Amino acid sequence: MDPMLLLESTVRGVIIGLTYAMIALGFNIVYRVNKSINFAHPVIVLMAAYVALVASYRYNPLLAYLLAVLAGVAASIAIERLVARPLLGRPPVALIGATLGIYYLIKGVTITIGGAETASLPIAYKLYNLGPITLGLNDIVSGLGSLLVLALVILLHMKTRLGSAMRAVAEDVEGAAAYGIPVRRLMSFSWALAGLIGALGGLFLAVKNQVSVELEFYAIRALAASLLAGLDSIGGVIVGGIVLGIAEEVGGLLLDDYLPGIGYDMAFFILLLVLFVKPYGLFGTERIERV
Template identity: 30%
Template sequence: MSDTTLKPSRASMSAGKRNWLVTAALFAAAVVGSLVVGEGSLVYEIFVSPFLFVVEAPDLFVQVIWEGLVAGTLYALLGLGFVLIFKASGVFNFAQGIMVVFGALSLVGFYAAGIPAILSLLLSIAMMYVLAWTVERVVLRPLVNQDPLILFMATIGLTYFLIGFGEFIFGGEPKTMITEEIGLPSGSYSFDFMGGFVSLQKLDIAAAVIAAILVGCLAVFFNKTKVGRALRAVADDHQAALSVGITLRQIWVIVWFAAGIVALTTGIMWGARSDVSFALQIVALKALPVIILGGLTSIPGAIIGGLIIGISEKLAEFYWGPLVGGSIESWVPYFIALGFLWFRPQGLFGEKIIDRI
C-alpha cells in the first residue's frame, strides 16, 4: 500500500491564484466598460450606480451593514448549532431549525403557564437538556456505528416529531416573545450620521452582545476544558476516542445540549424581532449557506461565515435587489457560498480532505 499523500499540487495552487486574477480582471473590465457605456446601461447600474449611492447616502450604507451584522450574528448562531453536532457525531442535524422553535415556544409556554420569566428561562434551558438526553437515548444510541446518512434521516424524523409534539403542546398559533420580561431592552438609539441618521435597535445590540458572549463561552468550553478536548478527540476519530476512555454518550448529550442552548438563544432573539411561530424554522435554512461557506467542522467558520452571509445578503438585496425586481436575499447567500467554494472547495475554515491511496 502506498503511503503517498494527495496534496494540492503546485499547478492546482496556481489555479486558485488564477481564479482570483480572472475575477479581479473581469470586475475591472466591467467597471471600465460600464463607465464607457455610461449611465442607464445595465452594466452601469450593476457596477457603478450602487457605489455612487453608497457615497451619496453613507448613513444608509452604515445602516445596511449594521442590519447585516445583526442578521449575520444570528446566522452564525444557527450555523454553530449545526457545526457543534456535526463535529461531535458526524450528523448533519436537520432538526436544528425546529429546535430553535421548540426552545422559544418552551420559554413563552412556561411564562404563559404563570411561571416567572427568569424561572421560565431556566426551565427552558432544562428542557433543552431533557431534549438532548432523550435524543441521545432514543435516537442516537440505537444508531451508533450506522452510516451518517441514516443518522441524518433520523434527524429528519426527529424534526417531524418535534413539529407535531410542539403543536400538540403549545398549539400552532404564533405567540409574542416575552422580550421585556426576560430583561431584553426595547427602543432604539438614533444618531445623525453624515447628513442622514442611523438607528440601532437596543434589541439588536443585545442580540449581538449575547451572541458574542455565548460564542466566547462555547469557544472557551470546547478549547480549554477537558470535555472540549474530549469533543475534539471524538470529532477526529470515534474509535480512538473510545479507546482512550472517552464516553461517547456523554459527549453527545453535552453537544446536543450546547446546540440546544444556541437554538434557544436564536429563538429568543429572532422571536423578539418577529413573532414566535413555526415559521421560525424557515429562517434556520439560512444556516445552510453559512456552513457551506464556513465549513461543516469549523466553529470560527460558522461565525465568520454567518457574518459574511448576513452582511453580503443585506448589501445585495439593498443595492442590487431592485435591479432584478427584489427578493434576491433568498438565493444570494448560496451564490456567495458557491463563489467561496470556487476558491476554497473545503469551505473557508473546513478541513482539507486528504485521502490516502
C-alpha cells in the same frame, strides 16, 4: 445608493449574522462528534421560542426562558439517544431521513402546543440612535447575547479540559477512547450543548423579531454559515455567520428591485457556491475523500 443605508444594512447584517453564527455552531458541534448533520436542529430553535412564549403566559419571563433552554437541551439529548446513537455506522441517508422525521415530529408538537401564532416575547422595546443608525434594544440584546454565547463556547473548546476532550473525540473517536476519554458521554454532552445553543438562538431570534413559524427558516439558513465556515470548524462560524448576515441584508437591499425577496434566499446561493467551489469551507479540515 445611499451610503448610510448601506452602512445600516451592514450593521444589521452583522447583528443577525452573530445569531446565525450561534445557530450554525450548533450544527458544527454535532458534526464534529457524529460526522453528521443534525437536520432536527432548526426545529429546536423553533421549539424553544414557542416554549418561551407559552411559558411566559403563565410564569415570569426569566423562568420561561429557562424552561425554553431546558426543553431544547432535553430534546437534543433525546434525539441523540433515540435516533443518532442507534444509527451510528449507517449510511448518511438514514440519519438525514431520521432527523428530518424528528424535525417534523417536533414541529407538529410545537405548533399543537403553541398554536402557529405570531407573538412577541415580553421584553422592553426601546430605540437607540447610534449616530445615523437606529437600533432597537432587541437588536442589541440578541447581537451581544449571541456574541457572548459564541465566546463562551469557543473558550470552552479551546481552554478547558472538557474542550480538549471534545476536540480529541472530534479528531479521532477510537484514539480518544483508547486514551480513556468517555466518548459516549461526550457525544451526549455535545448534543446537549448543541441543543442549548439552538434554544438560546431561538430565544435571541424571538427577541429580535417575533415568535413565529418563520424562525425555523432562519435556522435552516444558518446551515449556509455553518458550511461556509467548514462543518467542523468552531471559531470560523463567526465569519460564516457575519458573511451570511451581510449578504442577506445588503444583497436584499441591492437586488430587491430586480428579484423581490431575494435576501432570504441568498443563504442558499451561498450554500451552492461553497459546495461547488470549496466544499470543506473556509476553515474546515479537508478530508481526502475522493468520490
